[in-house]
Amino acid sequence: MLDKYNRNISYLRISVTDRCNLRCTYCMPEEGIDLIAHEEMLSFEQIINFVEEAVKTGITKIRLTGGEPLVRKGIIDLVRLIANVQGVEDLALTTNGILLEKYAEALAQAGLKRVNISLDTLNPAKYREITRCGDINDVFKGIDAAKKAGLTPIKINCVRMPDSSETELITLKEFCQSNGLDLRFIRQMDLESGDFSIVEGGEGGNCKICNRIRLTANGKVKPCLFNNNEFDIKKLGAKDAIKKTIESKPQEGSQNKIGKFYNIGG
Numbered sequence: 542m543l544d545k546y547n548r549n550i551s552y553l554r555i556s557v558t559d560r561c562n563l564r565c566t567y568c569m570p571e572e573g574i575d576l577i578a579h580e581e582m583l584s585f586e587q588i589i590n591f592v593e594e595a596v597k598t599g600i601t602k603i604r605l606t607g608g609e610p611l612v613r614k615g616i617i618d619l620v621r622l623i624a625n626v627q628g629v630e631d632l633a634l635t636t637n638g639i640l641l642e643k644y645a646e647a648l649a650q651a652g653l654k655r656v657n658i659s660l661d662t663l664n665p666a667k668y669r670e671i672t673r674c675g676d677i678n679d680v681f682k683g684i685d686a687a688k689k690a691g692l693t694p695i696k697i698n699c700v701r702m703p704d705s706s707e708t709e710l711i712t713l714k715e716f717c718q719s720n721g722l723d724l725r726f727i728r729q730m731d732l733e734s735g736d737f738s739i740v741e742g743g744e745g746g747n748c749k750i751c752n753r754i755r756l757t758a759n760g761k762v763k764p765c766l767f768n769n770n771e772f773d774i775k776k777l778g779a780k781d782a783i784k785k786t787i788e789s790k791p792q793e794g795s796q797n798k799i800g801k802f803y804n805i806g807g
């Protein structure tokens with residue numbers, strides 16, 4: 542469906558959970574977050590119903606994200622259900638990679654096409670510092686498993702932090718080149734100030750061609766990462782919520798406070 546600026550809204554990001562097995566310093570506080578209550582989380586049935594309605598309005602590309610999508614119970618079944626919805630052409634997932642070794646093959650079998658993996662450094666100690674608890678070897682094993690399962694092309698998302706050294710980033714670049722991975726640097730966004738001037742990140746940073754909407758884990762549809770507008774599918778129904786979301790999609794990102802990434806499927 543075209544929005545009022547003639548952009549073709551074809552990309553849906555679904556946050557399947559706000560839970561995560563890491564605590565990246567730029568994303569969430571060490572003590573964790575106020576979690577969405579279990580009974581508030583969308584069921585698979587509600588998600589599939591939403592996807593079916595979304596496809597009718599022209600969505601063809603779906604990305605599962607979170608939180609960490611691989612900690613959602615039954616994620617393989619959810620992938621299979623979404624992959625089977627007619628009209629879904631590209632089904633991808635963004636992950637920290639920790640659980641990929643365990644799930645990559647099953648995800649591919651279920652119909653997932655590709656993964657983007659977050660990795661900000663190759664230094665194990667720095668990795669643990671950034672994620673507060675992660676073992677980088679799990680990510681390496683996850684990358685290998687994703688390659689073997691054919692979840693390609695694999696994009697590596699690296700958030701550039703003020704203290705990222707050039708040497709460190711060059712090492713990561715070389716690692717990606719020699720392993721057939723596409724590396725993308727993402728500028729760290731200030732989640733508190735919502736400073737829009739630092740927005741970057743794939744095509745996501747270009748509002749003029751922005752083609753996406755997002756669904757939160759508790760059923761709010763959002764037109765923009767930087768806009769507080771949201772439409773509740775539990776109140777409005779999926780069809781109406783999608784329509785209202787597309788109608789309200791801003792051309793430029795709003796200056797409002799950015800929502801928390803783990804909540805809105807950053």
Ligand SMILES: Nc1nc2c(ncn2[C@@H]2O[C@H](COP(=O)(O)OP(=O)(O)OP(=O)(O)O)[C@@H](O)[C@H]2O)c(=O)[nH]1
Pocket residue numbers: 604606633635657696698727740741742743744745746747753765766807
């Ligand atoms: N400005 C803006 N940035 C976004 C948006 N969505 C994601 N990003 C940024 O893009 C980064 C990478 O997101 P991914 O989950 O890998 O998704 P993607 O870039 O759409 O993935 P591809 O389809 O593979 O290009 C995120 O970490 C954010 O920094 C958005 O809607 N707006």
Ligand SMILES: C[S@@+](CC[C@H](N)C(=O)[O-])C[C@H]1O[C@@H](n2cnc3c(N)ncnc32)[C@H](O)[C@@H]1O
Pocket residue numbers: 561567568606607608609610635636637657658659698700727728729730731732802803806807
């Ligand atoms: C919120 S995570 C969800 C998916 C998964 N847990 C992961 O880390 O890939 C999606 C992306 O958002 C990025 N991200 C989180 N907080 C950010 C911030 N403050 N600025 C820029 N990117 C951020 C992460 O690096 C990751 O690539």
Ligand code: SF4
Pocket residue numbers: 561562563564565568569607608609637659802803
């Ligand atoms: S960036 Fe991803 S892995 Fe890191 S805390 Fe946020 S949701 Fe978890």
Ligand code: SF4
Pocket residue numbers: 740744745746747748749751752753764765766767791792793794795
């Ligand atoms: S800031 Fe909003 S309008 Fe701009 S690219 Fe991101 S989601 Fe689209």
